[in-house]
Amino acid sequence: MGELQATLVLAAGQVAVRVEPEQEQVAGVLRAQARALSDALEASGIALAAFAVIPREAGHE
Secondary structure (H helix, E strand, O other), rough: OOOOEEEEEOOOEEEEEEEEEEEHHHHHHHHHHHHHHHHHHHHHEEEEEEEEEOOOOOOOO
């Protein structure tokens, strides 16, 4: 799967998620599972305010 960086910002019962995978294939899987993440968070009383998947370019740190 490779490496990824993730940033979570939690405020007022909402969370914003930004994920930066190294591989485009991983980005596709993450995007496909966004609804499952939102549903799981909602079940815990947390709203998914934003979800972004932005593949990192090779060599980008």
